[in-house]
Structure formats: C-alpha cells, structure tokens
Amino acid sequence: MAELQFPEELAQKIRDGQKHGVSEENMVKGIVSLGNLLEKFTEPDTAEEALMKTMWENANEEEKYTIARLIVRIGKKNIH
Incomplete structure (x- = not known):
C-alpha cells in the first residue's frame, strides 16, 4: 500500500473520529494537547518542523x- 501523504492521513483520522462521535472541538483540543507534548519532548528534523515548533x-x-x-x-x- 502506498504511503499516505499528510493531508490524506489527517483526513482519515478526522473521518475515524467522526465515525466514533468525536466532536470537532474535541479534535481541536486533542491537537492542542498533542502540540504541547511535541513541543516539550521532540526535536525538529526539518526546517519546516523547526518553524512549526518555533x-x-x-x-x-x-x-x-x-x-x-x-x-x-x-x-x-x-x-x-
């Protein structure tokens, strides 16, 4: 199976969340929580990741x- 690109992978996760009754606001809260964890515990590998972290x-x-x-x-x- 071909590797999914980020927008398609993201769409799949949103679709899965919708199927399980996850509201858009809860998805947003989850993304913020994940972003906060990534900020603390990961180092960027690319210039784009470094920009996003900054x-x-x-x-x-x-x-x-x-x-x-x-x-x-x-x-x-x-x-x-």
Missing part, C-alpha cells in the same frame, strides 16, 4: 487553538 512555542493559548482549527479544516477538505 510558532507553537511563541503562540498563546488562543493562537494554538487557531492553528489546531486550521489543521482540522485542512483535514476536512481532504475527506472524499
């Missing part, structure tokens, strides 16, 4: 939720 470190809580909502929106656009 953005996350400098974002306030409202901005983190905005980023998470954008991630959900991107995933939902890729649901076919």
Whole structure:
C-alpha cells in the first residue's frame, strides 16, 4: 500500500473520529494537547518542523487553538 501523504492521513483520522462521535472541538483540543507534548519532548528534523515548533512555542493559548482549527479544516477538505 502506498504511503499516505499528510493531508490524506489527517483526513482519515478526522473521518475515524467522526465515525466514533468525536466532536470537532474535541479534535481541536486533542491537537492542542498533542502540540504541547511535541513541543516539550521532540526535536525538529526539518526546517519546516523547526518553524512549526518555533510558532507553537511563541503562540498563546488562543493562537494554538487557531492553528489546531486550521489543521482540522485542512483535514476536512481532504475527506472524499
């Protein structure tokens, strides 16, 4: 099976969450929690990951939720 690209993988996870009754707001909260964990315990491997980590470190809580909502929106656009 071909490796899925990020938007398609994200869409699949959102689809799975929807099937199990996970609300969009709970998905957003989960993404924020995951982002906070990744910020503390991972080091970026690419320039893009380093930029994302820097953005996350400098974002306030409202901005983190905005980023998470954008991630959900991107995933939902890729649901076919």
